[in-house]
Amino acid sequence: MERFIAPLSIKIIYVLNEIIFWLFSLVLVGAIVFSVVILAGGLKNDLQLHAGLPIAFNSDATGFIMAANTAYDVQIVEAYGKLHFINTPPYIAKRFVITMLFACGIMFFILFTIRMFMRNVRKGLIFEYKNIRLLRRLSYILLGFWGFTKLYSWMMMKFVVSKLHIGTVEFSNQYQNFNYLLIISLFIWALSHIFIVGQKLREENTLTI
Amino acid sequence: MAIIINLDVMLAKRKMSLTELSEKVGITMANLSVLKTGKARAMRFSTLESICVALDCQPGDILEYNRDK
Numbered sequence: 540m541e542r543f544i545a546p547l548s549i550k551i552i553y554v555l556n557e558i559i560f561w562l563f564s565l566v567l568v569g570a571i572v573f574s575v576v577i578l579a580g581g582l583k584n585d586l587q588l589h590a591g592l593p594i595a596f597n598s599d600a601t602g603f604i605m606a607a608n609t610a611y612d613v614q615i616v617e618a619y620g621k622l623h624f625i626n627t628p629p630y631i632a633k634r635f636v637i638t639m640l641f642a643c644g645i646m647f648f649i650l651f652t653i654r655m656f657m658r659n660v661r662k663g664l665i666f667e668y669k670n671i672r673l674l675r676r677l678s679y680i681l682l683g684f685w686g687f688t689k690l691y692s693w694m695m696m697k698f699v700v701s702k703l704h705i706g707t708v709e710f711s712n713q714y715q716n717f718n719y720l721l722i723i724s725l726f727i728w729a730l731s732h733i734f735i736v737g738q739k740l741r742e743e744n745t746l747t748i
Numbered sequence: 749m750a751i752i753i754n755l756d757v758m759l760a761k762r763k764m765s766l767t768e769l770s771e772k773v774g775i776t777m778a779n780l781s782v783l784k785t786g787k788a789r790a791m792r793f794s795t796l797e798s799i800c801v802a803l804d805c806q807p808g809d810i811l812e813y814n815r816d817k
Contacts, residue, residue: 746789748779 543663553657560650570643577636580629588627590635592620593692593715594700599707619715622699638691645684652677666737674731681724688717752812753791755784758803773798 545553576582595617603610624631656673664670692714700710759769766784770777775795782788783795796807803810 743789746782746787748775748783748788748791748795 545661545663549657549661553661556650556654556657560654563647563650567643567647570640574636574640577629577632582629582632584626584628586624586627586632588624588632588635589621590624590695590699591691592622592695592700593688593717594696595619595711595713595715597709597711599709617711617713622703642687642691645680645687649677649680649684652680666734666741668738671731671734671738674727674734678724678728678731681720681727685717685720685724688720689714749786750814752814753783753786753788754810754812755780755799758805758809762803762805764803769799769802772802 577586596619597617598615601612601614604613627635652673656670656677659665659667659670659673696712696714703710759766766777766780770780773780773795775783775798783791791811796810799810800807
């Protein structure tokens with residue numbers, strides 16, 4: 540059998556994925572240690588929590604922008620940001636830490652699945668049943684992650700934003716859009732079906748003497 | 749499959765080993781083994797021709813159709 544030489548693009552994606560995977564592994568270890576400290580009540584009220592706020596807000600404050608030596612009045616609208624809890628109480632910190640661990644776990648699983656897939660592709664094992672399973676798994680995880688972002692947005696709206704009072708900021712009912720995760724998930728799902736056809740053709744070719 | 753490959757029968761008739769046939773037709777032992785054990789899905793005309801030349805036989809001597817299988 541001919542030795543498979545991976546094209547440059549595959550090699551670049553493989554190396555990048557390896558770097559991201561191992562860096563994220565370090566982040567995950569850090570997150571786990573941090574979570575243990577928080578859940579054990581280690582930081583008490585000292586934690587300066589920054590929680591992602593996927594709800595759009597409009598600011599009352601106006602400013603100006605300089606263009607062509609003229610100042611134009613502007614205002615920030617439909618923006619997304621982070622909520623800074625100054626001296627976070629432990630019961631809030633614990634809830635966010637559990638959410639963070641869950642999100643990190645999903646991210647790690649996604650990167651791990653991509654890593655397994657890229658390793659196979661680099662070895663020349665492309666239209667294989669194990670790759671089809673990996674693609675399907677990746678598509679389901681991304682779908683789950685999309686669901687998680689929807690749930691997180693809804694929970695932030697119901698339990699945080701509805702109780703939030705910040706003078707110059709007005710919140711809208713608009714959630715941050717993570718629908719690209721759904722599109723990627725569907726694309727990978729379709730790709731897995733293309734791989735099924737590819738696997739059948741490869742098998743036919745291998746068994747044609 | 750209803751198509752049976754009688755390669756082992758022809759090899760025995762010609763008193764030829766699989767290794768010898770492999771060398772003569774230029775097909776790997778692994779591929780000939782796939783053919784002999786009936787795992788092959790298809791056979792190229794060029795392969796059939798090479799085997800017929802090497803074993804001095806007709807395609808019908810190698811391939812057989814069995815309705816019951």
